Structure formats: C-alpha cells, structure tokens
Amino acid sequence: MWKNRNVWIILSGELIAGLGLWTGIIGNLEFLQEKIPSDFVKALILAIGLLAGIIAGPLAGRIIDQSRKKTVLLLAGLGRLLSVAFMLIAIATDSVWWMMGFVIAIQLSATFYFPALQSTIPLVVKDDQLLAMNGLHMNIATIARVAGTALAGVMLVYWSLSSLYWISAVAYAVLLIFTMMLRIDETRDEDVRNKGNKEKNNFKDMFPVLKSYPAVSMTLIMTMIPLLFLGSFNLIVINLSEIQQSSTIKGLVYAVEGIAFMVGSFAIKYVTRKWKTTFILFFFATMVGIAEFLLVFAENLILSLSAFAFLGFALGCFFPTAMVIFQKQMPKAYHGRFFSFRNMLERVMFQVVLLSAGAFLDIVGLQTMVVIFGFISLSLTAIFFLQMKRRNIILEQQVKPSVVKTV
Structure with missing residues (x-):
C-alpha cells in the first residue's frame, strides 16, 4: 500500500x-462567540449549512455515481476554495x-467532496487494505485537527481573525x-456509469439495494449514536471554556480527543x-x-479531558x-448515492442535535444535558443490539443477496 502514489496523494x-x-472552524467559533450570545442562535446558524447539505444530498449522490470521481473532487475542492471569500467579507x-x-457554501462543497472521496478509496486500494487505509485517513484528519486548532489558537493571539481564513484558502x-x-x-x-446515465441513476434506486444488505443498514443506524456527542461537540467546548473560565481548554480538548482517536485507530487493527x-x-x-456521563464533572479539568x-x-x-463494512458490502455502483445518503442522515442528526443542544444549554445547562444525551446513547445501543439479535443480522459475513431490479 505504501508504494501506491494515490495513497500518498490522498493522505x-x-x-x-x-x-x-480546522483553522477555519476555530475562526467560526470565535466569530460566533463575539457576535452571538445565545447558544441556540449559534446552533441555528450552524444548522443552516447542514440543511443546505441535506437538500443537495440526492443530487450529489446521482452526480458522483454518474461522473468520474476525480472530476467531482476537483469541482468540490474549487467550491471550498471560493467559499472562503464569503467569510473574509463577513x-x-x-x-x-x-x-x-x-457556512452554506462550505457545506454544499462537503456534500459532494466527502462521498466522492469515500467512493474513491475502494478504487485506489485493495479490499484487504481498506481497514488500514480508513484508519490512516482518519488519523491524518485527526492530526490535522489537532495541529489546525493549535495553530489557530496561536494565530488568534498574535494575528487577526481573517488570517485564519487566508490559511484556509x-x-x-x-x-x-x-x-x-x-x-x-x-x-x-465506465459501463456502470453509462448504464446509469441511460437509466437516470435515480437516488431512490439505492433503497431496495440497501434493504438487501441488512449488515450495512444496521451499521448505518449504529453510526447515528456517536452523533449525539459529535453534533454538540463545538457547543460543549465553548461551554466548558466558560465553566472553567479558561480559553486554553479548547485547544486541550481537541488535542486530547485527537490523540486518543489516533491511538484507537491504530489499536483497532489488533482488536x-x-x-x-x-x-x-x-x-x-x-x-x-460513558464519555457523555463523565462530562457531569465539567468543573474538573482532568475528568473533562478524560471524557474526551x-x-x-x-x-x-x-x-x-x-x-470497511460500507465499502466492502455495499456494491460499488451505489457508493456515491449510499455515501451521500449517509451524509444526509448525519446532517439531519447534526441539525437535531445542534438545535437540541443549543436549547438545553440555554435552559438546563451542560451537566443536565450530558446526562440526557448519555441516557439516550446507552438506551439506543441496547435497543439496536436486541434488534440485531432478533433479526439474526451477522456483521462479520458479507451478505450476497439476489440481484435487485430497480425501476
């Protein structure tokens, strides 16, 4: 895998x-903290971008499956670059x-970019290298997150807010x-794309296929559980900073969570x-x-960092x-639509969590909110486990259903 030039280019x-x-995200949080006092209004502003991504999701899925992945990546990357101009004007x-x-422009670009990238990875590495490649890719993203947030923190001390967005550009x-x-x-x-172009490659064609792969469907549902924490992540960080009256905890939280993520993605190969x-x-x-419940001790620096x-x-x-389950078990012809659908689900969840977290933080505060979120996470985990056992879904096996005819 290390001799593959595409792997090096992607990473x-x-x-x-x-x-x-991540320098841009820290800039967004700083801008919002200066201009908007209410957590709920902050959440509304961030949710607008997610809504744009949800609306564009079906179109993105069809285009990715009908087009060359590299072309989609280039156009989405150009959109990312141009979107920075909006923030500089702001x-x-x-x-x-x-x-x-x-926020709308950057989310629209992401709606095309990330499903296209997730569809590209199985094309550049072998199936038995997917777990290692996914882990490496997520590790690199985490290193960038830790370094980007640290760089942004230093730049905000010595430079202007706009400098963060010039770095992004x-x-x-x-x-x-x-x-x-x-x-x-x-x-x-090529044949799949040409056939898809003739048949218009409808987004809804993916659903009967998805239904035929219960392991993929169950895993997709399972990925919604961590979004309770991730969707409220930035608002939680802002509140921790206010509770502990420390601006440095923002960087510490991102660093601790990022390093732990990298350790986990290396450990999973042995697990x-x-x-x-x-x-x-x-x-x-x-x-x-459990991590959500630990944030009940938000006043304690050590326990707060332990949660992350x-x-x-x-x-x-x-x-x-x-x-790996998604990339191996879902047919490649449907990868663009599937990963777009997954991103749409994530954006819906992020919207719900963002707005709920903003309201909870204004009404009941951080510690009560994390108890509610922790209870929901553990309850959903138990319910999904019982459902999986009842339906006899086995994630380890690659299900090979009969061919699904689409209309």
Whole structure:
C-alpha cells in the first residue's frame, strides 16, 4: 500500500486541507462567540449549512455515481476554495449574514467532496487494505485537527481573525493541486456509469439495494449514536471554556480527543484479530455514552479531558470498522448515492442535535444535558443490539443477496 502514489496523494492532501479546515472552524467559533450570545442562535446558524447539505444530498449522490470521481473532487475542492471569500467579507463587514453564506457554501462543497472521496478509496486500494487505509485517513484528519486548532489558537493571539481564513484558502488551493495529481482507474466502472446515465441513476434506486444488505443498514443506524456527542461537540467546548473560565481548554480538548482517536485507530487493527465486528461496534458505542456521563464533572479539568479521551479512543475504533463494512458490502455502483445518503442522515442528526443542544444549554445547562444525551446513547445501543439479535443480522459475513431490479 505504501508504494501506491494515490495513497500518498490522498493522505498528504487530507493533512494540508485539514489544517485549513480546522483553522477555519476555530475562526467560526470565535466569530460566533463575539457576535452571538445565545447558544441556540449559534446552533441555528450552524444548522443552516447542514440543511443546505441535506437538500443537495440526492443530487450529489446521482452526480458522483454518474461522473468520474476525480472530476467531482476537483469541482468540490474549487467550491471550498471560493467559499472562503464569503467569510473574509463577513469579517470585513462585521456581518453574520455573510458568515451564513460561508457556512452554506462550505457545506454544499462537503456534500459532494466527502462521498466522492469515500467512493474513491475502494478504487485506489485493495479490499484487504481498506481497514488500514480508513484508519490512516482518519488519523491524518485527526492530526490535522489537532495541529489546525493549535495553530489557530496561536494565530488568534498574535494575528487577526481573517488570517485564519487566508490559511484556509491556501490549504484548499494546495488540495486542488494534490487532487489533480491523482491517477484513478475508473474504466472498470465506465459501463456502470453509462448504464446509469441511460437509466437516470435515480437516488431512490439505492433503497431496495440497501434493504438487501441488512449488515450495512444496521451499521448505518449504529453510526447515528456517536452523533449525539459529535453534533454538540463545538457547543460543549465553548461551554466548558466558560465553566472553567479558561480559553486554553479548547485547544486541550481537541488535542486530547485527537490523540486518543489516533491511538484507537491504530489499536483497532489488533482488536479486530480478537473481537468480532458486532462486539466492536456495540462496545465502543457504549463507551461514547460513558464519555457523555463523565462530562457531569465539567468543573474538573482532568475528568473533562478524560471524557474526551474516552470519546476519541471509542471513535477511533468505531468508525474505521463501520467504514470497511460500507465499502466492502455495499456494491460499488451505489457508493456515491449510499455515501451521500449517509451524509444526509448525519446532517439531519447534526441539525437535531445542534438545535437540541443549543436549547438545553440555554435552559438546563451542560451537566443536565450530558446526562440526557448519555441516557439516550446507552438506551439506543441496547435497543439496536436486541434488534440485531432478533433479526439474526451477522456483521462479520458479507451478505450476497439476489440481484435487485430497480425501476
């Protein structure tokens, strides 16, 4: 795998783009904290971008399955680069409206970019390398998150807020260059694309196929559990900073969670040798719920950071495992629509969690909110486990159903 130039290009591009992405996210939080006092209103602004992504999701899925993946990655990357201009205008004019334009534009770009990237990875590595590649890709993204947030913290002390977005723009421009260097053999999928173009490749055609792969469906549902924590992540970080009256805890939280994630994504290669896929997913989903309960001790720095360490390690084991199930068991002809559908579900969940978290933080505070979220996470984990046993779904086996005819 290390001799594969595409692997190096994807990982290097992710590192550089991730630095730009996370400096921009810290800039967004800083801008919102200065301009908007209410957590619920902050959540509404962030949710607008997610809504745009949900609306564009079906179109993105069809385009990705009908088009060359590299072309989609290039156009989405260009959209990312151009979207930075909205935020620079927002800072110059002191306007929240322009920031909303930035949030919408960056989310629309992500709606095309990430499903296309997830569809590309199985085309550039062998099936038995998918777990390692997914883990590496997530690790690089995490390194970029830790480095990007740390860089943003330093830059905010010495430089202006707009400097964060100039760094983002440079990073996205470099990502475009790296994407141009990709060499993806998509000729084996040419017939599928041509057939899809004739049949209009409807987004709804994916659903009967998805129903025929119960392991994929169950895993897709399982990935919604960590989103209770992830959807409220940024609001929780802001509140922790206010509770402990410390601006440095923001960087510490991202660093601890990121390092724990990397440890988890390395450990999962050894964990899979001893544990079954089913046990891995449900065990680490339970760990996410425990991490939420730990934030009851939000005044305590050590216990707060321990909660994010638990979260990071759990996600580092959970998501690479889930991604391998998706990439291996879902037919490649439906990858674009499937990953777009998955991103749509995540955005819906993020919207619900964002708005709920914003309301809870304004009404009952952080500690009561995490108890509610922790109870929901553990309850859903138990319910899904019982459902899986009742339906006799086995995640370890690749189900080979009969061909599904679509209309």
